[in-house]
Amino acid sequence: MWSATALANLGDGIRQAALPLLAVSTTTDPTLIAGVAVAGQLPWLLFGLMAGAVVDRVDRRRLVAVVDAGRVVLLAVLVAAVAADVVGLPLIYLVAFGCGIGETLRDTAASTLLPALVDRRDLDRANGKLINAEIAGNELVGPPLGSYLAGIALVVPFAVNGGTLAVAIVLILALPSMFAPRAAPGRARILAETGAGLRWLARHRRLRTLVGLASLFSFVDSAWFAILVLYVTQVLTLPAAAYGLMLAVGAVGGLAGGASAARLGRLMGPGKTLAGSLLVATAGQLLLGLTSSPPATVAGLALGSFAFGVWNVISLTERQKNTPEEMLGRVTSTARTMTMVAAMLGALAGGVVASLLGLHAAILLGVPLLLAAAVVSVVTFRV
Structure with a gap:
């Protein structure tokens, strides 16, 4: 769980630094560049509340794996477009928005896995380790690494991000199968x-x-x-x-x-x-x-x-x-x-x-x- 969290957040930090740099290669308009960050944050406003209802209805371990797999596919499309030199702002916005939707679901689901994995008395220590993994990946290591990798070639940071997520999927699926909802969700609507x-x-x-x-x-x-x-x-x-x-x-x-x-x-x-x-x-x-x-x-x-x-x-x-x-x-x-x-x-x-x-x-x-x-x-x- 800790390793998957560290890898996923390292990838997030790399991508968050590299996407604006990729956008700069297509336009110098400040508003359009800022739109990349907006596209990544907008899903929390649109779907953040409903994400919790989805998480409470399904097997949370599988949800994390499926969401990360979807983000790997998005990043693979972006890598192919960058390599072929056909990337444009619409695709950059789509990747930022799609990964943002994934984060609303993944981050919510991942936060609910821990109570089943550790003793109640150890939740504070376990949360401290997971939050430090998030900080290290998102703030300390990921962004400068993303900028450095973009300096080598714009395709590299997104390939690395996809790779870290792929390994995180394997690690999450290695967890015991104990995260399905206790009762069937029935026909109640998400709202x-x-x-x-x-x-x-x-x-x-x-x-x-x-x-x-x-x-x-x-x-x-x-x-x-x-x-x-x-x-x-x-x-x-x-x-x-x-x-x-x-x-x-x-x-x-x-x-x-x-x-x-x-x-x-x-x-x-x-x-x-x-x-x-x-x-x-x-x-x-x-x-x-x-x-x-x-x-x-x-x-x-x-x-x-x-x-x-x-x-x-x-x-x-x-x-x-x-x-x-x-x-x-x-x-x-x-x-x-x-x-x-x-x-x-x-x-x-x-x-x-x-x-x-x-x-x-x-x-x-x-x-x-x-x-x-x-x-x-x-x-x-x-x-």
Whole structure:
């Protein structure tokens, strides 16, 4: 499971860096280039909530394998088009959109496999390892590797992505056959099942609050991250290459958070750990928003990413422990969809605030929100 997760996310990181580079070979229009990222994220808005209902109806192991096989086919078509020099923007958008649909299903299904594979007491440690595999693949190793491979030849990163997914399929199918739904799904429609999942979550105070706080954290985090490149080049007056180094600092901080989360959670309990991660994130944003020096920025990025890593592990573990197995797909997809939408809105808010009040104001925007979220977290998880 861990190996399949690491390979799949490494491939995702490679593809996310290589697709815009491939698009640049066909056009220099900024709007069209940005459309590649939009095409990849749009499936979460269109299908994210329904993905959970699909996951709860089928064998989750087989679903992950089928979805990854579909992405391998899409990448094979792209590889053939690039090799034949007939690739165009419509195909690039199609691959980004198709892989995005696959991610909504695969990521939701993969998150529901873990509770059946490890003891309930070990969920936090296992989640920490899986989340670190995601961070390493998507943020630390995948993007620079994708850029490097594209420099060799534009066809190479997509071939490597297809290869990593193919191996991940074999690994997933090697898992025991124990992920079929306990009851037959019947004739209930996907929309009806999605609505039932939303109503169940709305009635569960603890999980409802947790998903809301996670969305708030995602909103705040995206608000400053969206303008980080401008902060690095305009406030710190560093060269553009330093932006990549700052991203690496953030990824390392996230890895440290994921590795430490289980120990912190067992030491302090989920409520205090969640609240503590929000307070650490607040400290990180204060360093970024009240100072203008590279060392303070490095410290702020490391703290913020560390806090986000801890939060992700503990919140995911709490969702898995408090959600019935037959609802896990829908609760997971709802949480992921809400955080994705919150991240998009946060990026938009950060850009607007930065243009009106300055870059520091956009970073400090989240400080009162994080402090309020910390209080709510303590109250919600005090038992």
